Amino acid sequence: MDPKATLFLMGHSAGVGDVLRVTAALKAFKMAYPESEIHLVLLTKDKGYVSEELMSKHCLLNSFHSIDKRIRSLKDWKRFFNDFEVVVEKVRPDLIVDLEPHGLKSSFLCMYARLKYGIKTVGIAEFPLRGLFYTVRAEPTRKVLKSVDYTDRFFVALKPLGIERKGTPIELCETPEGKAFRESFRRLYNIPNKPLLGLNIGCGTPDALWRRPSLKLLRQVVRTLQSKMDAYLVLTGASFEKDINQAFLQDYDLPALDMAGKTSISELTGLIKSFSLFISTDSGPYHMAVALRVPTLAIFVKDFPQSYHHHPWVRCVVLDSEEKIDKAVRAGLELLLPLSFQEASL
Incomplete structure (x- = not known):
């Protein structure tokens, strides 16, 4: 098999x-x-979500498409298949x-493409009869997955290949x-020529609020790292997360800039890329910082290995x-070491 064009289907959350x-x-x-x-x-229930802009410009993709998977009537089924066609x-x-x-x-989409166009399809026989929809069938996740890492689930369908x-x-x-934003950022906001320390408190949607750590604890970690780095602090976030950023900055006595709501998702790639260290919930x-390979200190409120990334440029701490x-401060300082020293310490 030597495919010239491969179409991948995913249908979980539209979150970044x-x-x-x-x-x-x-x-x-x-x-x-x-x-x-x-x-x-x-395949999404949230068409137009911000992740679509990010993926539409992704360097690995020749094209990106989103299809509304909400089905309430026969008319919706027709629209669903037409959009796929x-x-x-x-x-x-x-x-x-x-x-x-x-x-x-x-x-259903795979079976449709297989019958109408003769396209070879690969899918997961997760439960009885589901494998019949595909040309090549992968074993169920319960037999294949060996870790709780959420990223690994996307490799189950690739195993037969x-x-x-x-x-x-x-x-x-x-x-x-x-890139354009990164190159003009310091000039536009009159940022001094110091290392940039990024902070994303985030988790501003109702279902994610529990992931926010205590601001008191977080403030101590950030302030210590900023002092040791002699850095300038930049807070990121969506416009609806400005309040939590301002709460964090109350009585904060080191130089800082709140950028919540001031960048598009595309511009955010450049802002994150400019950080010497990025701290995030x-x-x-x-995940953007990890994917950009920016030194990233991830802060969790409890052990949550499904969301951990295990790479030399990442540290996950509770x-x-x-x-x-x-411990959180030490993890952040480790990330400021040259990569060879980081790998040696793992």
Whole structure:
């Protein structure tokens, strides 16, 4: 098999972190089939979400498409298949890989493409009869997955193709808009010529608020690292997260700038790329920084290995008490060492 154009289907959350997780699988596939174009379809209930802008400019993709998967009537089913057919006619894939283990909507699309266009399909036989929708069937996730790392789930469908993760990280490239923003950022905001320390408190949606650490504890970690780095602090975030940033900055006596709501998702790639160290909670910018290979200190409120990334430029720490402050600071300082020293310490 030597596909010229491969169409991947994913249908989970449209969140930035969730969508970026798939890029490790796309990268591994590209390394196995370097001549194949890579196209991605996101089946989503949240069309227009900010992650679509990010993925539409992703350096691994030849094209990105989103299809509304909300089905309430026969009319919606017709629209669903028509939207998919438009993508297939445009991309003309000779291979479709369904990365999702659950549900049947992506399975129906694979069967449709297989019967109408004769396209070879790969999918996961997660439960009885689901494998019948595909030309090539992967074993169920319960038999294949050996870790709780969320990124690994996207490799289950690739196993029949002989593709394994082998530590492949998620990937993101700085966009042209990001590069332009990074190159003008200091001048536009009159930032001194010091190292930049980034902070993303984030987690501003109702379902994510529990992921925010104590501002008191976080403030001590950030202030200590900023002092040791002699850095300028820049806070990121969406416009609705400005309040939490301002709460953090109350009585904060070191130089800082709140950039919440002042960048697009594309410009944010450049802002993150400018940081010597990025501190973030478990949110979209955390995964962006990891994918951009920026030294990243991820702060969690409890042990949550599903969201951890295990690479030399990443440290994941739990910050739930004052006793954990020193450990978080040490982890941040480790990331400021040359990469060779970081790898030696792992």
